[in-house]
Amino acid sequence: MSGNYVLEMENIDKSFNRVPVLKQASLCLEEGEIHALLGENGAGKSTLMNILGGIFPADKGTIKVNGKQVEMIDPRTSQQLGISFIHQELNVVADLKVYENMFLGRERRNRLGLLKVEEMCRKTSEVLAGLGVEIDPKAYVRQLDASYKQLIEIAKALLQDSKIIIMDEPTTALTEHEVHRLFTLMKNLKAANVSIIYISHKLKEIQEICDRYTVLRDGKIVGSGRVADQNVTAITKMMVGKSVSEERFVHNHAAGRKMLHVTGLTSAGRFRDINFTLHAGEILGFTGLAGDGRTELFESIFGFNKTSSGSIEVEGRSVPINHPKQALQAGIGFVPKDRKENAIIKDLSVYHNMSISALSHFERMGFLQPNQEKSRFHHFKEALNIKVHDPKVTIDKLSGGNQQKVVLAKWLEVDTPILVFDNPTQGIDIGAKREIYQLIVQLAEQGKAIIILSSEVPEILKVCHTIHVMYQGEITAKLKRDQANEDEIMKYATGSKREVEHIG
Amino acid sequence: MASPAIKQESTQPPDKNRHLSWLWSEYSVIIAFVVIFVLASLLNPRFLDVNNQLNILMQVSIIGIVALGMTIVMLSGGIDLSVGSVLALVGVVSILSLNATGSILLAILTAFSVGAFAGLLNGLMVAKGRIASFIATLGMMAGARSIALYIADGGSISGEVTSFTAIANSELWIIDYPIIIFLVMTSLVYVLMQKTRFGRYVYAIGSNEKAALLSTIRVDRVKIGVYSLAGLLVSVAAIIETSRLNSISSSSSGQAYELDAIAAVIIGGTRMTGGRGKVLGTFFGVLILGILNNMMNLMNVSPHLQGFVKGLIIIVAVVFQKRE
Known part of the structure; x- marks a missing residue:
């Protein structure tokens, strides 16, 4: 069994904002297998796959493809090594045609540099026919259903002769019928010696289609083996931990x-x-x-x-x-998800982020009172254990957990019932998570x-x-x-x- | 909880170097101003003459007031290309009102309402119509100029109430009124942007519009306010422009003012995408442009080449700001 690996990722470490996300994570992939990568949200699956896809580098660890050590500098390097990444959120360009999406970035051109449209269309039809679907290569992607967009992504991977395909929860947008078609396709790929890393939460699917599994929890590998040797309960227990x-x-x-x-x-x-x-x-x-x-x-x-x-x-x-x-x-108060996009205003200081939703509390005769903002913030700083040396800095200088606490302070200041x-607790470390849970429970106890x-x-x-x-x-x-x-x-x-x- | 604590330590400026870079990022435009000022006074002794200094201020006051409004718009993440055309339209309509009523007060009120209304339309297009500000104000730019031309039949209109000229041509001690108006406007806008709720909201929207909305800011209303205010400031500039020569040209007045105003805002360090920048930065940006023009005139540089120098300065300014 060993020595036959197309991919070996060993002892991968990765931290974001000094919060460790992956600790000594390893993953081996045999030729022509479907390998389930399991774990709860936030366990580090996506991070591990993003490292493999060259989206960002690992802090530590080695990656070997076909036994040779490689450096994943950027997505292009990863693609050249025959790795295709089919993301959960589909990366198709809606305003381009099907064949244009398939050949995006590696268009075929003749000697004059002009596009060989007909050849690309023919090739597109061929690959799609292999998947058992008929889509006009010249149709706009915008007009297609979500499931077809997914197929286009898979077709794109096939077109590039990928030897390793990463599928991140591919079935969430598919109907049952389409899932079956996808599985047949995956089996065909397997027979053609393509290896697939399959990320999914649906354990039933894993049992049906996957050969081996690797389970991640809190950034660490907690188990791996043959799917046939394990029952669902045992795998679930591994994912969840005690x-x-x-x-x-x-x-x-x-x-x-x-x-x-x-x-x-x-x-x-x-x-x-x-x-x-x-x-x-x-x-x-x-x-x-x-x-x-x-x-x-x-x-x-x-x-x-x-x-x-x-x-x-x-x-x-x-x-x-x-x-x-x-x-x-x-x-009603609302602390949104995706802190960076929805909650923090990164050019405003920590003080100003705290007060932004309740500025009337800090106004006198129409003018803002910076001293009141300061003293109010220091109240929250104590109450929520916000670690910030100088609250005059912009909020993006803080770690994720402290940013989130400032956002919570903002809503506590508004004081909605x-x-x-x-x-x-998205993207924050365990210590801060605990504090936030405790705060939430405390708020409920206050009514x-x-x-x-x-x-x-x-x-x-x-x-x-x-x-x-x-x-x-x-x-x-x-x-x-x-x-x-x-x-x-x-x-x-x-x-x-x-x-x-x-x-x- | 050790890791965030460590991170905090590292954000402190521990050495002199970081201190200098902070100074540079916060006050680069003032440093640039001082450098250019010193350079100008070394190159030409006449530059430091009090009359020349006042002359520079006088010349920049109109663009300066327009640039204040532009700063607010750009801080909110937008842009206003219509300022020059709206200035011409405001000038034409207020002179008509002046000649018809003979009342300076009514002329000024007319100016304010026309400018604010044009701004309101811009704001409605951007906030409610969800049209990109570049497009919406480009439309307003063409439309306002066209209406000004139509009303004035393509030519200039002169005021028939001579005391109207007193607004731009009087002095307090030795300082011309337009300079005073410019300085007063600068302080008012400064206070508005730094000390009031409105200003805070504008920064928030320019920095992250979605987060601002989810922080329960009435983003639409603030945006409408921003463009209306910019229009109002254009009215102030239009009154000075008209009063200075007691006439306004529907075709050439306000021509390319939007470019000068945007240049001043950019040189002043305001980020094109909004959320970051200072009113004081724009003030010095305006002065830098004024000194450059003045120097080139004193040194007899061909007026045709002056645009080249201005363009160069804008690009250099932005390159330096990118560094941080």
């Missing part, structure tokens, strides 16, 4: 009065018929896989997106929310009504009283904390099981 269920931050609560009541909320293409109730002092979790619509749902409740129908009641009063400001006035946290959105099930289990699972825009389960476990939640999140049970 530490999860040990530590629960939240205690039993006496549910307070009804704070937020959502009925029949629908937005075409995003989510359908959402109903739930949130009480004071309650922590409500929403979880699911990518594309489940939970972020879109709460962006709508917060007035960032438009909803087409349904109603939102805050403390028994129906409120129209078309702008985040109206949500704030109704009493309802707080929504979307992925509140705030809290919603947490997270794709990390253990996180949800740690802090929530009630857990809602979403699948493709619908709530598929409402579980009390005591009834919920990771397996159960996964079944609802992947759509393999569903119930509509109303609680509360």
Whole structure:
């Protein structure tokens, strides 16, 4: 078995902002195998694959392709070594034609430098026919369904004669029929000695298609072997680890009065018929896989997106929310995910990021009072243990955890009775994570009504009283904390099981 | 929790070198101004003459006021190409109003409403119509100039109320009114941008519009305010321009002012994409442009070559800012 590896990644280390993401991670790939790379969100799968794809370099460690050590300087190097990366978010250019996408960056030209359009179209048709689909090579990608866009990406990899293909959750956007077609295709590729690294959360698929597996947890390899030798439970346990269920931050609560009541909320293409109730002092979790619509749902409740129908009641009063400001006035606060894009204003100082949503608290006669901002910030600095030497620096100079705490301080300053946290511990280290969980629980004990959105099930289990699972825009389960476990939640999140049970 | 603490340590400027680079990044335009000022005074002894100094200030006051508005727009992440045309339109309409009513006050009010209205339209197009500011204001640039030409029949209009000229041609002690107006406007805009909620919102929107919206800022309203304010400042500049010669040309007044204003803002260190920059930077940017023009006139450089030097300075300024 050994010596036959097309790819060996050994002892890879990687940190972002001094937060270690990968610790001594290793991965070996045999020729002509389908290898499952497993782990929870944030375990480091994507980071490992991005290193292989040349998106960013490893801090330490070696990569060997066909036994030869290589340096992954950029994506191009990786491609030249025969590695293709099919990303979860599709990298096709919607405004180009199918064949133009297929040959993007390596167009065929004649001696005059003009494009050989017909040849490229012919080749495109050939490859696509091999995949069992007929698409006009001259059709615009914009007009195609998501699943076809996926096929174009795969076709692109085939076109480049890739020997190693990385597929990052390729089936999330596909229908069952298309998944089967993809699997047949993968088996054909395997027979042609192409190796595939397959990233997925859907363990059923893994059992069906994969030969071997590697499990990552918190940046470390915790297991690897043949899929046939293991059952699903054992693999799940490896992914989740033991530490999860040990530590629960939240205690039993006496549910307070009804704070937020959502009925029949629908937005075409995003989510359908959402109903739930949130009480004071309650922590409500929403979880699911990518594309489940939970972020879109709460962006709508917060007035960032438009909803087409349904109603939102805050403390028994129906409120129209078309702008985040109206949500704030109704009493809803929202800590968005993707801190860098949505939450921090990187050119403003730490002080100013804290005060931006509540400037009326710091105004006298229309003029801002910097001293009040300062003293208020120092209050939060103590309360939230924010580590910053000089709060006059712009916020992007802080580490992820401290940035997030400043964002939390911003919303604590606004002091809304309802707080929504979307992925509140994204990209921050374990210490800061704990502090944020504790803070959230503390807020609930003070009587705030809290919603947490997270794709990390253990996180949800740690802090929530009630857990809602979403699948493709619908709530598929409402579980009390005591009834919920990771397996159960996964079944609802992947759509393999569903119930509509109303609680509360 | 050790790692973030370490990171904090490293962001402190530990040595002199970092201190210098901080000084440079914060005040590069002032340093550049001092260098150019000293250079100019060495090259030509007449440069330091008080009358020449006041002359420079007088010449930059109109562009300076326009550039203040441009600074606000660019800090919000936009651009306003319509300032020159709107200036001509405001001038033409306010002279008409002056001649028709004989009232200077009414003429000024007319100017303010025309400028602010043009700005409001820009703001509505950008904020509500979601048109890129470059395109929206390009349209306004063509439209406003055309209306000015139509009203004035392509020529100039002169004022018939002679006391109107007093606005731009009077002095307080030895300082001309336009200089005073420019300085007052600079301080007002400075206070607005640094000390009020509006200013903070403009920086936030220019830095990260989505995060600003999710921080519950009324992004649309702030943007409309930004462009209206820029229009209002153009009105102030238009009143001075018109009053100075007691006439306005529908075809040539305000021509290429947008370029000078943008140049001053860029030299002043404001980032093209918004969110970062200072009103004071623009003030010195305007002065640098003024000194360069003045020097070239004193040294008899052909006016045809002056644009070349200006272009060079803009590019050099941006190259230096990229360094940080």
